[in-house]
Amino acid sequence: RNFPEYYWNRVAFVTEPTVKLVHQAIVEKDGAGFKEKDGWNFLASSDEWVGPVQAQVGPDGAVWVADWYNFVIQHNTFVPNQAPTEFILPLTLADQKQGQGNALETNLRDLDRGRIYRVVYKKAKPSKSLSLSKNDVPGLIEALRSDNLFWRMTAQRLLVEKKDATALPGLYKLIADRNIDKIGLNGPAVNALWTLHGMGMLEGNQEAINAVTAALTHPAAGVRKAAVEVLPKNGHTVHLIQQSGILSDSDLNTRMAAVLVLAGLPSAKNIAGIAYDASMKEENGKDKWLAQAWLATAMNNKAEFLAYAKEKGDKLADGSFGRRIMDVVGKEADKPEDKDRKEPAPKPKAAAADAKTIKVTVVQDLMQFDKKLIAVKAGQKVVFEISNPDGMQHNFLIIKPGTLQKVGKAADEMLRDPKAAEKQYVPEVPEVLKATKLLNTGDVVTLEFTVPNTAGDYPFVCTFPGHWRGMNGIIRVTK
Numbered sequence: 001r002n003f004p005e006y007y008w009n010r011v012a013f014v015t016e017p018t019v020k021l022v023h024q025a026i027v028e029k030d031g032a033g034f035k036e037k038d039g040w041n042f043l044a045s046s047d048e049w050v051g052p053v054q055a056q057v058g059p060d061g062a063v064w065v066a067d068w069y070n071f072v073i074q075h076n077t078f079v080p081n082q083a084p085t086e087f088i089l090p091l092t093l094a095d096q097k098q099g100q101g102n103a104l105e106t107n108l109r110d111l112d113r114g115r116i117y118r119v120v121y122k123k124a125k126p127s128k129s130l131s132l133s134k135n136d137v138p139g140l141i142e143a144l145r146s147d148n149l150f151w152r153m154t155a156q157r158l159l160v161e162k163k164d165a166t167a168l169p170g171l172y173k174l175i176a177d178r179n180i181d182k183i184g185l186n187g188p189a190v191n192a193l194w195t196l197h198g199m200g201m202l203e204g205n206q207e208a209i210n211a212v213t214a215a216l217t218h219p220a221a222g223v224r225k226a227a228v229e230v231l232p233k234n235g236h237t238v239h240l241i242q243q244s245g246i247l248s249d250s251d252l253n254t255r256m257a258a259v260l261v262l263a264g265l266p267s268a269k270n271i272a273g274i275a276y277d278a279s280m281k282e283e284n285g286k287d288k289w290l291a292q293a294w295l296a297t298a299m300n301n302k303a304e305f306l307a308y309a310k311e312k313g314d315k316l317a318d319g320s321f322g323r324r325i326m327d328v329v330g331k332e333a334d335k336p337e338d339k340d341r342k343e344p345a346p347k348p349k350a351a352a353a354d355a356k357t358i359k360v361t362v363v364q365d366l367m368q369f370d371k372k373l374i375a376v377k378a379g380q381k382v383v384f385e386i387s388n389p390d391g392m393q394h395n396f397l398i399i400k401p402g403t404l405q406k407v408g409k410a411a412d413e414m415l416r417d418p419k420a421a422e423k424q425y426v427p428e429v430p431e432v433l434k435a436t437k438l439l440n441t442g443d444v445v446t447l448e449f450t451v452p453n454t455a456g457d458y459p460f461v462c463t464f465p466g467h468w469r470g471m472n473g474i475i476r477v478t479k
């Protein structure tokens with residue numbers, strides 16, 4: 001707020017160390033989502049050592065930019081958990097070429113120092129520095145009124161850490177303040193809501209619930225959104241959401257937030273009914289993100305949704321939002337594998353007494369297995385226990401030594417095979433020694449493997465499209 005209004009709640013500072021600038025991303029509401037417009041550079045330098053890595057509004061309201069200040073930005077240190085295997089980089093640090101001029105050796109790097117810039121708006125009003133303490137609850141409540149997010153977040157953190165119930169009346173007061181500023185915001189109420197939530201003061205506290213419920217109709221869309229998001233995740237919340245009218249909120253982003261809260265609640269008949277009725281309103285299907293939120297709500301209540309729809313017996317017009325949702329829900333409910341997914345993950349079969357169990361887990365969001373190198377003895381019996389906690393499907397193949405590129409190429413070619421999914425994305429080549437089925441999220445499977453008598457490096461790999469290059473490792477067989 002120390003900057004011109006152009007910046008308020010609008011510009012994100014994106015640091016780009018390799019191109020030596022801080023970019024201004026203008027983020028504007030676009031239906032339930034946002035769109036970004038190029039706001040050109042906030043800061044750019046022709047000094048080859050400049051490398052901005054972080055830009056934030058500081059306690060004084062200026063933008064503080066952390067500059068790493070290094071000529072060489074890249075590094076060549078092997079990080080086992082990040083990088084692919086030896087097929088892309090040498091397996092150990094010791095194997096790497098670290099000759100003259102590389103990132104570890106160069107003197108075009110300053111390992112000790114960086115720079116911090118403060119970018120100050122010349123016409124800014126003078127800023128007030130606060131001194132906050134966990135033991136000064138009134139001071140923290142007052143700091144929540146600051147127009148600088150830095151102070152509000154700091155006060156919120158200290159209140160959440162302290163968990164002092166004497167803060168509650170002050171928080172209720174901030175939440176009940178229905179004023180909005182020049183651009184329609186009430187930041188203090190948003191922070192007060194999340195403070196209440198962070199302090200754990202909402203469960204079983206009717207006064208707190210009442211304060212939050214009243215905020216569901218606050219004039220600021222951001223406050224309404226925070227209110228619906230902090231409500232306890234239980235069945236009673238459904239009624240509060242329904243009564244407040246937030247499910248037809250004029251701000252589509254806030255409306256979507258409310259729908260997503262519904263989607264995350266335990267399945268219930270009344271939620272299914274709400275989702276069905278919403279699917280009858282075409283305007284809910286016009287925004288692409290809002291439509292997805294309603295679909296998620298229907299999907300989380302499939303059986304109840306279909307039962308309710310049957311009761312209603314509506315005729316759904318082709319191409320209508322209701323028809324589109326019904327088609328997806330109906331199709332998903334018919335899938336036999338969906339029933340399997342609801343049951344708890346099957347316990348892996350007990351391994352044979354003489355077999356060694358080796359657990360391999362997919363690392364979430366990284367497209368990696370948690371192991372890169374597995375050592376086994378020739379001729380040994382091994383049971384691999386593969387778990388997939390990741391959000392996408394993966395499989396696990398053991399292949400002949402030195403054939404990763406060939407099997408990988410065959411995996412790539414499967415993209416043209418209409419039956420690839422049916423084949424669990426396992427290429428039909430003789431190099432594949434063992435393979436699991438495709439593991440869904442939460443699946444655990446076992447794979448029995450008698451280690452060959454020939455010593456060598458036997459790659460293991462996921463051949464789901466696009467995964468094999470990174471998602472692999474080595475089973476090292478020794479005599």
Ligand SMILES: [Cu+2]
Pocket residue numbers: 393394395462463464467471
């Ligand atoms: Cu994979």
